[in-house]
Amino acid sequence: MPGDAIRAALVSRLRISSTISEDDIREIEALPISARQFPAETPVVRDGERATDCCLIADGFCVRSKTIASGKRQILSIHIPGEIPDLMSLFLRVMDHELSTLTPSTLGFISHETLQKLHRRSPNIAEVFWRDTLIDAAMFREWIVNVGQRPAPSRLAHVMIELRERLRIIGRVDGSNFEMPLTQEQIGDALGITAVHANRVIKQLRQEGVVELHRGRVTVLDERKFLELADFDDRYLHQSPTL
Amino acid sequence: MPGDAIRAALVSRLRISSTISEDDIREIEALPISARQFPAETPVVRDGERATDCCLIADGFCVRSKTIASGKRQILSIHIPGEIPDLMSLFLRVMDHELSTLTPSTLGFISHETLQKLHRRSPNIAEVFWRDTLIDAAMFREWIVNVGQRPAPSRLAHVMIELRERLRIIGRVDGSNFEMPLTQEQIGDALGITAVHANRVIKQLRQEGVVELHRGRVTVLDERKFLELADFDDRYLHQSPTL
DNA sequence: TCGCGTCCTTAACTTTTGTTGGAACCGAAC
């Protein structure tokens, strides 16, 4: 993938959530980025590591997660092309969680130094990125609610719809189909349930004719039921500069 | 409470997490703040509201929470004096959650306009505040793990220790005692369990001689058991500028 | 094409958590 396409995904995403001038866009497009390939299921930045770069997803799916002493793992967020999952490392140098790939991925690295210089030069751009980290936090808040209050089938539906709405922005929803390349084990880690229970829930949603999940691909069978079950309100995604 | 004391709590907290120059501190101390009193259990900023100010806690305890369609409520964080719980509203104008008091509180309001001007004038201060919002997000990540992966007794112990470590910074831990002014209903909302189950868990921890919780006051009975149960690692609080 | 490994699937059983309903306790207001 050429460097231009990588930057384009980022810019198109930022344009949806913030107001950016054409000058600022040129600045962002001029950022030096070094791309690297990662296989599936591979750590990119580890918990406890000191980061020197931020990582822009050019292609592939990634997740952030934390593993506790008992060995249990919690997935905190799912990331798609155009996102910078570890932007927070700019000011929180020592990682408090792990970033890893789900699928084979192309990642672009931008050094903290470069970003900090850019922010000093252009406070507008700094604000756009700051806002991006705040939206990240808003998604964590919703994730807490999901894991803490919703019954398991709703949790799954909610995570699915959140992912779909974000994929839509980058043009990766095909009718009632979209990608969600997680194993049932990983779905369990995302929802705070075991893989066995994740399987039960998936089976139930299939039998009730709500959604079908097969080999990392979601097919919505009944949009109304799906939305109702998920209890989804997209306000927290702040996908409009006026919000 | 005089305005100076309000600012002092904020500054002492920021000094622990970031490196700030004396000039910057003077700038922060010169911020115009208007104080207001709030009774216990009162909303300060509502979900869906458009904020024009940020709110600095001068005295009292507050929580942030979200309520879902079914009526269930999830507490996202507990806040103590010196914190600015809704700093995120600076760039995410429309609130996606609610901020409310737990106890009678004195809150200082700083207008978004004032803060934005300050950030333009001093990028250093902007970075300190940005970092503060990133620490907020780090706490949400840990909260997800807590609710998603830990058994209920550990969840309670973890929330207690997080609160204690933050209270310690502002000098509000008295030996093995500290304040946690939540009802069992609210504890349930924070841990993602029902009030009845919260009561069971509290009883269990008391019977096992770990902690005692009485009328909003926590007394640690066995520090070793307490720490072990909570599975607490303070790295995510980023209470050191080098992290 | 076979064999291996990963993931998916299911069943039986256990544990945790939710639900309902009620009693005891306590502080604030009258």
Add this chain to the structure above:
DNA sequence: GTTCGGTTCCAACAAAAGTTAAGGACGCGA
């Protein structure tokens, strides 16, 4: 002091989720 409302506490039962174990599907590489 008495009453009242909110909290705390508890028991019995129901539902949700975890655990363990095992068979089946599928894709990949030898």
